[in-house]
Amino acid sequence: MSTGPVVHDPYTLPVDDNVNPYAFSVDLKGQWFLQKGKMIAYYGQISFHGIGHGALDGLIRSNFHSPLHAADWVVAEGQGKMILADRAFDVNSFDLEDGNLTIRSGNLLAFQPGLSLKQSIIPGFLTLIGTGKFVAASNGAVHFVEPPVRVDPQALVGWADCPSPCHHYDHGYMRGVLGGLRALTGVGGTSGEEHQFEFVGAGQVLLQSSEVLMPEQATGAVPHEAGVPGGGTGTPGAPQGVPRLPGQLGDLQRRFGL
């Protein structure tokens, strides 16, 4: 490298765009929601408020609908340029226009108040509805694919405008006791790719180019009600919270017909 590094100041920092593939500059005029700890530097007058009671009540009432994730999010308020980054992962911004997008909760870094955040019916995912910009991190560049598509669970970042996915299991995976054993233990040759998420319909699916996941913070649980996915107690079986075996085909007892 013969030339020196690019030096940024508040005037040369991009407006709501990437500084480099790993850092994103927000031109803050008002409010943004962001995940805790993703701000690395800022110019200007910006204050950070936790999501709770206070002056921002109205904003939160209209734009934040996930008590489960409230502890992870803050509201940045003020004037200035703010730089966001996440563990040197790739950072990208996306625009939603009167749309909806569901994203893995750990991958979402920040969003404009034009969007409202809801907890997805699928545990561990968040849904953004409305119009505005949001910033998401991924391990490696993000790729857009159109359904119908089956994707590896670890590579899935999110999806937009299409119906929520279903699980797909390869046939051999389900065939009797032997298939189940093979899937659970890996003995007898499994490719590790017997389980996918299947998307159908019209929309876009966002994939990352590696299978490294963001650590998810367990901050709560959905209400224990019958019919709420992830809520447990609705169906007989092992209670929530018991570590599941790989494959997540259901409980062992059920597989073996006990």
Add this chain to the structure above:
Amino acid sequence: MLAVDMAGDAVKAKNGSMVAYDGQMSFKKMSGGGEGLRGMVTRRLTGESMEVMEVRGQGTCYFADRASEINLVRLNGEKLYVEASNLLATEATLRTGTTFTGLRGASQGNGLFTTTVEGAGQAAITSDGPAVVLRVSPGMPLQVDPGAYVAHTGNLQQHFQTGIGWRTVIGESGGESFQIRFEGDGLVYVQPSERNTIGGQV
């Protein structure tokens, strides 16, 4: 990875950071980072330890450290403040030393002291992801998360700023309670990633 072309001159580099070379090279461990007895004692006392070797020879030498990003900083007589763990290599003409950082160091979990590099020449610093260089000028202060701070140059005053109030105590904190505020004239290097810091979860 950093490639250094050498023609009989020398560079100082972090111990064990050489990954390959061609030509003729000799590696010599430098006790106390080549800062003499006084420097050695200071480093021992401050805990800002730095294992340095001197590489001298003809050819090209390659340095790398845990696949982290390497940023080159050219110094023309000014002072570079960098954590010893982030300093990969310097030209032999540059002097290194230690300095007191106060609370900022403590907030990063890096101790109360930092390393300075002074003189004219190039230094290589490592960061988790390519560093973003931000200018600070009078009337344009910059706030940096302690976990993302890597290094700075120039004439800067640092203030440790907290946003702790009664809400932090009840667990409704802003998550960005600690910042270093830089004022003055200079450049600050931040990495697009945060170290684990004491203040990180607050």
